[in-house]
Amino acid sequence: AQKITQTQPGMFVQEKEAVTLDCTYDTSDPSYGLFWYKQPSSGEMIFLIYQGSYDQQNATEGRYSLNFQKARKSANLVISASQLGDSAMYFCAMREGSVADKIIFGKGTRLHILP
Amino acid sequence: EAGVAQSPRYKIIEKRQSVAFWCNPISGHATLYWYQQILGQGPKLLIQFQNNGVVDDSQLPKDRFSAERLKGVDSTLKIQPAKLEDSAVYLCASSLVQGFWSYEQYFGPGTRLTVT
Numbered sequence: 431a432q433k434i435t436q437t438q439p440g441m442f443v444q445e446k447e448a449v450t451l452d453c454t455y456d457t458s459d460p461s462y463g464l465f466w467y468k469q470p471s472s473g474e475m476i477f478l479i480y481q482g483s484y485d486q487q488n489a490t491e492g493r494y495s496l497n498f499q500k501a502r503k504s505a506n507l508v509i510s511a512s513q514l515g516d517s518a519m520y521f522c523a524m525r526e527g528s529v530a531d532k533i534i535f536g537k538g539t540r541l542h543i544l545p
Numbered sequence: 546e547a548g549v550a551q552s553p554r555y556k557i558i559e560k561r562q563s564v565a566f567w568c569n570p571i572s573g574h575a576t577l578y579w580y581q582q583i584l585g586q587g588p589k590l591l592i593q594f595q596n597n598g599v600v601d602d603s604q605l606p607k608d609r610f611s612a613e614r615l616k617g618v619d620s621t622l623k624i625q626p627a628k629l630e631d632s633a634v635y636l637c638a639s640s641l642v643q644g645f646w647s648y649e650q651y652f653g654p655g656t657r658l659t660v661t
Binding site: 434472473477521523532534537 | 634
C-alpha cells in the first residue's frame with residue numbers, strides 16, 4: 431500500500447492566487463514527520479516545510495503553510511499569493527519510526543503558475 | 546555554507562558498462578543518503594549512511610549497486626553492470642543528526658544517468 435498519496439498529477443493556477451496541494455499518508459506509527467519539497471526544472475530538491483506528528487500547531491514558513499489534519503491523515507501544502515517561480519514539482523514525504531529515519535516520497539504534483 | 550556537491554552532473558553509458566557517482570555532503574552532516582529518481586516519480590531511497598556505517602540499504606539492488614562512505618565524509622555510488630532501467634537521476638542528500646531524528650535533508654543537484 432502506498433504510504434504517501436498525492437492525487438493531483440498536475441495543477442494550473444493563476445499568478446497571485448492561493449493554491450493547495452493535497453497529500454494523504456498512511457502510518458500506524460504514532461511518531462512521524464511530514465515534509466514538503468519543491469523540485470524546479472533544474473532538478474535540485476528544496477526543503478519547504480516540516481510538520482511533526484506531535485506538533486500542536488500547523489507549520490508555516492513564509493508563504494508556505496501545512497494544513498495538518500491528523501485524524502484524516504492529511505498534510506496539504508498551501509502556497510499563498512503564488513508566483514511564477516513557484517512552477518515546479520512538489521513532493522510530499524514522510525518519516526516514520528524513531529530509529530532509521532527513512533523518508534518516503536510521494537509521486538509528486540506538477541504545479542504550473544500562469545501569468 | 547557550501548551545499549551538497551555531486552559529480553558528474555550528466556553521464557551517458559551503454560548497458561553492461563559500469564559507472565560511479567561521487568557526493569560530498571555539507572560539512573558536519575553525519576547522515577548521507579543516496580536516492581534514485583526515475584522520471585515522473587518521487588525519489589526512492591537506495592542507501593543511508595550515518596557517519597561511515599550503513600543504516601538502511603534495503604532497497605539497494607546489491608547484485609549491481611554498491612556504495613561506500615569512507616571516513617564518514619564523501620561517498621561513492623557504483624553501478625556494475627548497468628541496465629537500461631537504471632536510467633534515472635541519482636540524488637545525494639545529507640542531514641544533521643538530532644537524537645534519533647534528523648530533520649530536513651539537503652539535496653545535491655543530482656547526476657542524470659542515461660543507459661543506452
